Amino acid sequence: MQTIALSLEVNGQFVERQIQVRSSLADFLREDLRLSGTNLGCEHGVCGACTLDIDGAPARSCITLAANCEAKKVRTIEDFQNDEVMAALRDAFSREHALQCGYCTPGMLMTARDIVMRIPFADEARVRKELAGNLCRCTGYSGIVKAIMSVLDARSNQ
Numbered sequence: 001m002q003t004i005a006l007s008l009e010v011n012g013q014f015v016e017r018q019i020q021v022r023s024s025l026a027d028f029l030r031e032d033l034r035l036s037g038t039n040l041g042c043e044h045g046v047c048g049a050c051t052l053d054i055d056g057a058p059a060r061s062c063i064t065l066a067a068n069c070e071a072k073k074v075r076t077i078e079d080f081q082n083d084e085v086m087a088a089l090r091d092a093f094s095r096e097h098a099l100q101c102g103y104c105t106p107g108m109l110m111t112a113r114d115i116v117m118r119i120p121f122a123d124e125a126r127v128r129k130e131l132a133g134n135l136c137r138c139t140g141y142s143g144i145v146k147a148i149m150s151v152l153d154a155r156s157n158q
């Protein structure tokens with residue numbers, strides 16, 4: 001199998017590796033870097049479980065070639081341990097029963113954080129629209145939407 005050199009920043013660390021040319025970013029992170037917080041569901045760009053952050057915007061790592069991430073800044077769920085917004089979202093997800101099996105949760109949290117940062121005055125309809133690319137087979141979404149709305153409300157009252 002053909003390989004290629006890749007260098008990029010992952011969670012604030014410079015990383016340089018020889019990778020398979022056809023490796024997805026998700027496989028590279030999970031298998032080469034052992035960052036297993038990014039989950040894989042459909043592997044076809046549909047479910048959003050693999051959502052992470054590339055250069056400040058959410059992206060689906062299952063359909064992103066690792067080789068296309070040369071010199072980019074990638075952040076996975078592991079990098080948000082001390083992030084204030086993510087901490088508020090984690091608490092809200094827990095409080096509002098926004099997860100059951102938790103498989104969709106890393107991707108859901110990444111999208112939720114993007115909503116909170118990018119659309120601070122989003123209403124419920126907008127939150128639901130923004131979440132359209134993240135599927136959850138357990139919760140029925142209402143807890144997820146409530147959790148995100150509660151973080152938006154708390155921040156707008158600060």
Ligand code: FES
Nearest residue numbers: 041043046048062
């Ligand atoms: S695993 Fe990437 S969108 Fe489903």
Ligand code: FES
Nearest residue numbers: 100102136137138
């Ligand atoms: S909590 Fe199970 S898929 Fe969302």
